[in-house]
Amino acid sequence: MEGSVGCDNDLNLRATELRLGLPGTEPVSIVRSNKRSLQQVADDDCGVNGCKSDDQNETAPPPPKAQIVGWPPIRSYRKNNIQTKKNESEGGGIYVKVSMDGAPYLRKIDLKIYSGYPELLQAIENMFKFTIGEYSEREGYKGSDYAPTYEDKDGDWMLVGDVPWEMFITSCKRLRIMKGSEARGLGCGV
Amino acid sequence: MQKEMAYSFPDEVLKHVFSFIQSDKDRNAVSLVCKSWYEIERWCRRKVFIGNCYAVSPRMVIRRFPEVRSIELKGKPHFADFNLVPDGWGGYVLQWIAEMAGAYPWLGEIRLKRMVVTDESLELIAKSFKNFKVLVLFSCEGFSTDGLAAIAASCKNLRELDLRESEVDDLSGHWLAQFPETCTSLVSLNISCLGSDEVSFSALERLVDRCPNLRSLQLNRAVTLDKIANILRRAPQLVDFGTGNYAAELQPDVFSNLAGAFSSCKELKSLSGFWDVVPAYLPALYSICPRLTSLNLSYATIQSPDLIKLVSHCPRLQRLLVLDYVEDSGLEELASSCKDLQELRVFPSDPFGVEPNVSLTEQGLVAVSLGCPKLQSVLYFCRRMSNAALVTIAQNCPNLTRFRLCIIEPKTPDYLTLDPLDAGFGAIVEHCKDLRRLSLSGLLTDHVFEYIGTYGKKLEMLSVAFAGDSDLGLHHVLSGCESLRKLEIRDCPFGDKALLANAAKLETMRSLWMSSCAVSFGACKLLGQKMPKLNVEVIDETEPPDSRPESYPVDKLYIYKSVAGPRFDMPPFVWSMDEAVKILH
Numbered sequence: 029m030e031g032s033v034g035c036d037n038d039l040n041l042r043a044t045e046l047r048l049g050l051p052g053t054e055p056v057s058i059v060r061s062n063k064r065s066l067q068q069v070a071d072d073d074c075g076v077n078g079c080k081s082d083d084q085n086e087t088a089p090p091p092p093k094a095q096i097v098g099w100p101p102i103r104s105y106r107k108n109n110i111q112t113k114k115n116e117s118e119g120g121g122i123y124v125k126v127s128m129d130g131a132p133y134l135r136k137i138d139l140k141i142y143s144g145y146p147e148l149l150q151a152i153e154n155m156f157k158f159t160i161g162e163y164s165e166r167e168g169y170k171g172s173d174y175a176p177t178y179e180d181k182d183g184d185w186m187l188v189g190d191v192p193w194e195m196f197i198t199s200c201k202r203l204r205i206m207k208g209s210e211a212r213g214l215g216c217g218v
Numbered sequence: 219m220q221k222e223m224a225y226s227f228p229d230e231v232l233k234h235v236f237s238f239i240q241s242d243k244d245r246n247a248v249s250l251v252c253k254s255w256y257e258i259e260r261w262c263r264r265k266v267f268i269g270n271c272y273a274v275s276p277r278m279v280i281r282r283f284p285e286v287r288s289i290e291l292k293g294k295p296h297f298a299d300f301n302l303v304p305d306g307w308g309g310y311v312l313q314w315i316a317e318m319a320g321a322y323p324w325l326g327e328i329r330l331k332r333m334v335v336t337d338e339s340l341e342l343i344a345k346s347f348k349n350f351k352v353l354v355l356f357s358c359e360g361f362s363t364d365g366l367a368a369i370a371a372s373c374k375n376l377r378e379l380d381l382r383e384s385e386v387d388d389l390s391g392h393w394l395a396q397f398p399e400t401c402t403s404l405v406s407l408n409i410s411c412l413g414s415d416e417v418s419f420s421a422l423e424r425l426v427d428r429c430p431n432l433r434s435l436q437l438n439r440a441v442t443l444d445k446i447a448n449i450l451r452r453a454p455q456l457v458d459f460g461t462g463n464y465a466a467e468l469q470p471d472v473f474s475n476l477a478g479a480f481s482s483c484k485e486l487k488s489l490s491g492f493w494d495v496v497p498a499y500l501p502a503l504y505s506i507c508p509r510l511t512s513l514n515l516s517y518a519t520i521q522s523p524d525l526i527k528l529v530s531h532c533p534r535l536q537r538l539l540v541l542d543y544v545e546d547s548g549l550e551e552l553a554s555s556c557k558d559l560q561e562l563r564v565f566p567s568d569p570f571g572v573e574p575n576v577s578l579t580e581q582g583l584v585a586v587s588l589g590c591p592k593l594q595s596v597l598y599f600c601r602r603m604s605n606a607a608l609v610t611i612a613q614n615c616p617n618l619t620r621f622r623l624c625i626i627e628p629k630t631p632d633y634l635t636l637d638p639l640d641a642g643f644g645a646i647v648e649h650c651k652d653l654r655r656l657s658l659s660g661l662l663t664d665h666v667f668e669y670i671g672t673y674g675k676k677l678e679m680l681s682v683a684f685a686g687d688s689d690l691g692l693h694h695v696l697s698g699c700e701s702l703r704k705l706e707i708r709d710c711p712f713g714d715k716a717l718l719a720n721a722a723k724l725e726t727m728r729s730l731w732m733s734s735c736a737v738s739f740g741a742c743k744l745l746g747q748k749m750p751k752l753n754v755e756v757i758d759e760t761e762p763p764d765s766r767p768e769s770y771p772v773d774k775l776y777i778y779k780s781v782a783g784p785r786f787d788m789p790p791f792v793w794s795m796d797e798a799v800k801i802l803h
């Protein structure tokens with residue numbers, strides 16, 4: 029059963045591979061690259077006969093507006109600037125880097141998907157396979173060698189958990205899991 | 219007897235006369251008069267501009283001009299700005315620096331645009347040129363703050379360090395502190411592109427303190443509003459200033475400190491920066507607004523009423539960059555307040571949104587064209603346009619030299635008549651006789667190109683996207699635009715015929731870019747064979763162009779004139795159509 033389905037799919041793909049317009053017509057240059065999603069433009073060019081473009085997306089319907097590479101012609105740094113603002117106001121992701129002392133590479137997480145500190149810390153524990161201690165306002169994180177810290181908008185390194193969650197996610201620029209004596213010095217009662 | 223008169227001036231006199239001739243065009247003309255003028259001129263040329271770093275080799279430049287003090291180089295094609303040129307394409311400056319290090323010990327100025335600059339290149343600059351004064355890296359990439367540290371530490375008489383719009387690798391380190399205490403020569407410092415972690419503010423303050431000639435300073439986004447006053451009080455002589463982020467909780471003492479600091483800057487004419495603006499702090503600028511000639515608010519996400527208030531305080535404004543939050547109402551205010559306006563750029567706040575998020579239409583631009591008779595340069599993103607509006611703009615502003623219109627949705631017709639916008643753009647080229655640069659958008663047929671070929675006699679740069687019906691369009695442009703130097707085309711149905719019929723034209727231009735068009739591999743090969751003065755490069759990231767039939771269109775094509783022959787630094791996805799190279803490939 030597996031084999032025959034595979035065969036059928038092969039036939040279908042061959043017949044409709046990378047084509048817009050009816051079979052037998054010249055392939056249009058704009059569809060050669062899978063990477064460029066010019067469906068919107070391609071749809072226009074197909075005219076009344078309709079398109080076979082749906083075959084390329086058997087599982088999902090084509091997006092209503094496919095983004096065209098390099099259009100509108102805006103430089104990346106400008107796009108990034110606008111994007112940041114949009115995310116803040118409309119709930120796009122807040123991605124921050126997470127580093128852990130001793131780990132060979134960094135990770136990135138989206139702060140928006142967590143509803144509070146417990147969830148965030150749990151996720152970081154899972155990501156780096158370690159445990160953070162118990163948090164208390166007076167003593168910081170007790171019971172482990174690690175302390176989660178973050179860099180805020182002023183460039184200062186702060187202990188995670190001191191400020192309200194909403195304030196934290198708007199001011200956190202990156203996270204760092206500190207280890208060892210540096211960590212123990214943070215927030216612990218003398 | 220007559221002939222002898224021509225040579226009666228000693229070389230020294232000619233050299234002295236030539237030293238007053240600064241423009242490249244004139245210098246080139248001088249060098250063509252006769253052999254002895256060519257010789258004298260080449261020994262005293264001090265400034266070289268190379269618009270395409272692959273058009274000539276470093277060795278050739280050094281051989282002809284042995285005493286250069288200032289060089290400007292441009293690398294990647296303009297469409298690299300919009301991610302159409304893959305990473306690794308080229309534009310490396312290292313070899314230039316390496317060769318110039320030996321040949322030009324007195325080189326003082328390097329200006330680069332769209333080039334890949336490594337830390338190694340920067341370190342080489344730092345140690346090779348004892349009299350280094352000016353480094354401008356416009357839209358460059360490939361370097362980190364380590365390279366900048368080398369420049370800061372070694373260049374004792376640095377006057378200008380301008381990193382505008384470049385991508386710099388975020389490494390920790392206080393590179394600014396590398397400027398020695400003895401460095402007091404800075405006139406211009408632009409670090410606006412740097413990410414948060416890269417600037418030590420106290421080092422910056424000390425640097426500003428000891429550079430009394432500092433005229434132009436652009437801070438980066440990480441510098442907070444409360445720090446602006448400190449900087450301005452140390453540099454009241456500034457002419458051009460870029461803030462960091464302009465947001466803070468409104469506090470009366472912070473506000474009055476800021477307002478006072480701005481008002482002490484009696485020479486300040488140009489402002490930029492303004493990330494994350496809190497409108498309540500804009501009135502701190504009011505004291506300097508009457509003197510402002512240039513204002514870049516293109517990152518400021520402030521709404522039209524606040525923009526209107528600010529702009530109405532700036533009657534001398536000549537240049538305004540702004541987001542489309544300004545809306546038609548804001549542009550109408552601009553038109554009535556700023557009669558000296560020469561340049562307007564309106565950027566989209568939500569370029570990928572389907573519905574318009576602001577009320578900015580063609581009306582805003584029409585209002586400005588009516589109210590600002592000195593308007594010369596326009597860059598305008600909007601969602602609708604009409605032929606009538608374009609005709610009005612053309613008639614109101616016959617002095618336009620740069621007109622770039624981007625209607626966000628490709629192939630958008632005239633919203634009133636549903637016609638193509640041929641007539642509107644036709645009016646632009648017809649009325650604006652000095653038009654040098656034009657970018658098209660909207661629904662356009664071959665007719666618009668007929669207009670452009672007929673009237674665009676001074677046009678030097680043309681950008682085309684999603685336009686035209688056939689090769690006739692391209693043919694009109696190539697055969698009619700006498701001054702054309704740069705042509706960049708994407709997603710147009712232009713094929714082999716026009717290109718091959720106008721092959722000779724390509725030798726008179728700097729470059730041609732065509733992507734997602736219909737030029738066949740066979741035609742590219744033919745051009746490469748027949749036109750030895752051109753480098754014909756095919757770019758394809760998916761598979762080699764010769765793995766398909768010759769009639770297949772190429773993905774991207776970049777053709778440029780060159781006396782250096784095919785380049786040696788092509789990545790695997792770039793193929794040269796030069797016969798010689800093909801054998802080696």
